[in-house]
Amino acid sequence: MAKDCPQCGTPVEETAKFCHACGHHIRKNCKICLTLVEVSARFCHSCGAPQDQDGTAEPRQEPVPQLSPGEYRQVTVMFLDLVGSTALSAQFDEEDWRELLLSFQETCVKSIERFGGQVGRYMGDGMMVYFGFPRALEDAPKRAALAGLAMLKGIKQLNRRLGPGKGQEASQDIELKVRIGIHVGRVVAGETGAGATREAMDVIGMTPTIAARLERLAPPNEILVSAAMKARIQDDFDFITMGPKSLKGVTKPAPVGSARAAKRKTSTGLVTPF
Secondary structure, three states: OOEEOOOOOOEEOOOOOEOOOOOOEOEEEOOOOOOEEEOOOOEOOOOOOEEOOOOOEOOOOOOOOOOOOOEEEEEEEEEEEEOOHHHHHOOOOHHHHHHHHHHHHHHHHHHHHHOOOEEEEEEOOEEEEEEOOOOOOOOHHHHHHHHHHHHHHHHHHHHHHHOOOOOOOOOOOOOOOEEEEEEEEEEEEEEEEEOOEEEEEEEEOHHHHHHHHHHHHOOOOEEEEEHHHHHHHOOOEEEEEEEEEOOOOOOOOEEEEEEEEEOOEOOOOOEOOO
16 A cells, blocks of 8 residues: 655555655664564564664563572472383384383373372483472372382383383393382472573472482382381381481481382272272
């Protein structure tokens, strides 16, 4: 649509920057989005960027994202990882190893989500899992233990589905095994990280540290729990007490136990995975 030149009144096209009759400056490109704007415009009508008097744009200053404030929460934290993954990965090409790792992760997550858990972070062949965060759960410790037992059962079923001779050589049989450590305690929960890399859901404190130490200490296909965990779930589960164990970064040896089985029905009404 034609527009009259404000200087001489000659009709000019809407895409014209200058009047073809008198040379008057009519429009300029916004330097942010390049849309044509009137020389007198204070802001770009397309992107909203402010324009100075000669029609150029002042770069818009985006606000620096701020971390959401952390909050104290009581959270049950589970660490788990695939036993001997380095040696296992050497027996597969990259594509087959990825498929096997995905099957392992899917099996674990199915049990985690079944009992209300949330994967907080994937760490190679392992995971950090929360029960009671971000959604609060009164029976989070029981749910975590049930998820761990269900996971062990799921891994056994996965091994049966995979069948014998899964390595690169037909004679190589692969048996997937998992280690699990669980602790419950107070954390500061919220967003962490810096710059463009942020963890929207993370927990800080000794609770995840102890859970990670328990996982590293656990024998294959066992669930090690802290004394705090055992105190909360001992009426619903059978344990083998392992006595005090030295945990890296923890001043005193900590009592731990191995959760071996759940009773037919927990006091909270959660049906066991067996």
